[in-house]
Amino acid sequence: MIARAPSRSLPTLAAPWASTAARWVLAAVFLTAGGLKVVDPSSSVAAVRAYQLLPAGLERPVGWGLPFVEIVLGLLLVVGAFTRVLAVVAAVLLAAFVVGVVSAAARGLTIDCGCFGSGGTVAAGQTRYTGEVLRDVGLLLLAGWLVWQPRSRLALEPLAPERADILRSEPALPPRSPRRPRLEDAR
Amino acid sequence: MSTGGPVRAVRRGPEAARVAAEQAARRRREQKILLAAVVALVVLVVGGGMGLQAWRSGRAPSTGPVPAVADVPQTVADGQPLRFGPAAAPATVTLYEDYHCPHCADFEEEFGDVLSGAQTTGQARVDLYPMSFIDAGSAAAANAAACAAEAGFGQAYHLGLFANPTLEWSDRQLVDLAGEVGGQPGGAFSTCVTTRAKSSWVTSVNTAADANGVEGTPTLFLDGAPVPVEGLTPEKLQTMIETATPGNG
Numbered sequence: 458m459i460a461r462a463p464s465r466s467l468p469t470l471a472a473p474w475a476s477t478a479a480r481w482v483l484a485a486v487f488l489t490a491g492g493l494k495v496v497d498p499s500s501s502v503a504a505v506r507a508y509q510l511l512p513a514g515l516e517r518p519v520g521w522g523l524p525f526v527e528i529v530l531g532l533l534l535v536v537g538a539f540t541r542v543l544a545v546v547a548a549v550l551l552a553a554f555v556v557g558v559v560s561a562a563a564r565g566l567t568i569d570c571g572c573f574g575s576g577g578t579v580a581a582g583q584t585r586y587t588g589e590v591l592r593d594v595g596l597l598l599l600a601g602w603l604v605w606q607p608r609s610r611l612a613l614e615p616l617a618p619e620r621a622d623i624l625r626s627e628p629a630l631p632p633r634s635p636r637r638p639r640l641e642d643a644r
Numbered sequence: 645m646s647t648g649g650p651v652r653a654v655r656r657g658p659e660a661a662r663v664a665a666e667q668a669a670r671r672r673r674e675q676k677i678l679l680a681a682v683v684a685l686v687v688l689v690v691g692g693g694m695g696l697q698a699w700r701s702g703r704a705p706s707t708g709p710v711p712a713v714a715d716v717p718q719t720v721a722d723g724q725p726l727r728f729g730p731a732a733a734p735a736t737v738t739l740y741e742d743y744h745c746p747h748c749a750d751f752e753e754e755f756g757d758v759l760s761g762a763q764t765t766g767q768a769r770v771d772l773y774p775m776s777f778i779d780a781g782s783a784a785a786a787n788a789a790a791c792a793a794e795a796g797f798g799q800a801y802h803l804g805l806f807a808n809p810t811l812e813w814s815d816r817q818l819v820d821l822a823g824e825v826g827g828q829p830g831g832a833f834s835t836c837v838t839t840r841a842k843s844s845w846v847t848s849v850n851t852a853a854d855a856n857g858v859e860g861t862p863t864l865f866l867d868g869a870p871v872p873v874e875g876l877t878p879e880k881l882q883t884m885i886e887t888a889t890p891g892n893g
Contacts, residue, residue, distance in 0.1 A: 497746050498697035499812050503779035525693030577778050
C-alpha cells in the first residue's frame with residue numbers, strides 16, 4: 458500500500474461504483490437463472506442433456522447442481538464478498554455457457570440455451586443463438602471488469618484489509634510531515 | 645477492523661512494526677478460516693441442493709386428484725387423443741400437454757377443477773394429446789398414460805402424472821404411480837410401460853400435433869377453436885365451456 462496523490466480523479470472515484478453496478482447486474486442474472494431452474498430439476502437436467510456435450514453420468518449432477526451454484530454465486534455477489542474470486546468463477550461459467558451455445562449452433566442442434574429454465578429442443582426456426590451468445594459475452598465483459606477492478610462500494614469484502622483505506626475519501630496514509638500528527642489521527 | 649494499524653507502524657519505531665506484523669498475521673489467519681468456512685458452506689449448499697433435487701426427481705410418486713367421471717377402458721388409436729369424460733358431452737376441450745412441461749403442470753393445477761367440473765355436469769369431455777418433446781421422461785410418461793387408458797384408469801393416471809411434475813419418470817415410478825392412483829400396476833400394465841408398447845402411438849401424437857399446428861404446450865382448443873392460455877382464468881374458461889355451441893367442432 459502506497460500513499461497516492463491526495464487528489465482523486467473522477468475515474469478513480471467512479472470505478473468502485475462501476476464495479477458495484479457490475480456486481481449487482483451479474484448477481485441479478487445469476488439469481489434469476491438459478492431461481493428459475495431450481496424449481497424444476499427434471500427440466501434443468503433435460504436442458505443440460507439437450508447440449509449433448511457431457512457424458513451421461515454427469516448430466517444429472519450438473520442439471521441438479523448448477524442452479525445452486527448460480528444462486529450461491531449471486532448471493533455472494535450481492536453482498537460483495539470475495540469479489541475477485543467470484544468474478545473469476547462467473548467468467549469461467551459464462552465462458553463455458555458461450556462454448557456450449559456456440560458448439561450447439563455449430564453442430565446444427567436446435568435447442569434453447571436453457572439459461573433461465575425450460576430449455577431443451579425447440580423448432581428449427583426458434584433458436585436464438587446470436588442473442589444468447591451476445592448476452593453471455595456482455596456478462597463476461599462485466600465479470601472481466603470485476604476481475605480487474607474488484608474493489609467496489611457497498612461491499613462486505615471480508616478478505617480485503619485495505620478496504621477501509623480504499624473506501625475512505627482521504628488518501629490512505631497522511632502525508633509524512635516533520636511535526637507530530639495530532640487530532641485527525643485520533644479518529 | 646484495521647483502523648490505525650499501518651498508520652501507527654509508520655509513526656512509531658520497531659516496536660509498533662512488530663505489533664502491526666502480529667496484527668497482519670492474525671488477520672491472515674482469520675481470512676483463511678473465513679475462506680475455508682465459506683468454501684465449506686458453498687460445498688454444503690450445492691451438495692445438499694443436488695441431494696434435494698435427486699430426491700425430488702427420484703422419489704416415489706404420490707396420488708393425484710380423483711377423476712370426476714369414472715374411467716373406462718378405451719382403445720388407443722394412432723394419431724387419436726386419449727378421451728376423458730362423457731362421450732356424449734356437447735362441448736369438447738382439446739388439450740396438448742407434455743408431462744414434463746412445467747407450464748402444463750401449472751395449467752392442470754389452475755384449470756383442473758373446471759375441466760373436472762365440466763365432465764361431472766356432462767357439459768364437456770376432454771381430448772388429450774400427450775406430446776413428448778421435452779425429454780425421455782415425457783415420452784415414457786405419454787406411453788404409460790396410453791397403457792393406463794387401455795387398462796381403464798387413464799384419467800386418474802393422467803392427473804397423477806401432473807400431480808408429480810418434478811419426477812423424472814423412470815419405469816419404476818411410472819409403474820408405482822398406477823398403484824397410487826388406484827389402477828392395476830401389475831402384469832400387463834407393467835409390461836406395457838417397460839417395453840414402451842405404445843411408442844408408435846406416442847410418435848403419432850407428436851405428428852398429429854404438428855399437423856394441427858400446435859407449437860407449444862399447453863395448447864387448448866374448445867370445439868376446435870383455439871383458446872389462448874395467456875390471460876385465461878378458470879372463470880373465463882368455465883363461461884366459455886357453458887356457452888359453447890355444440891357441433892362447431
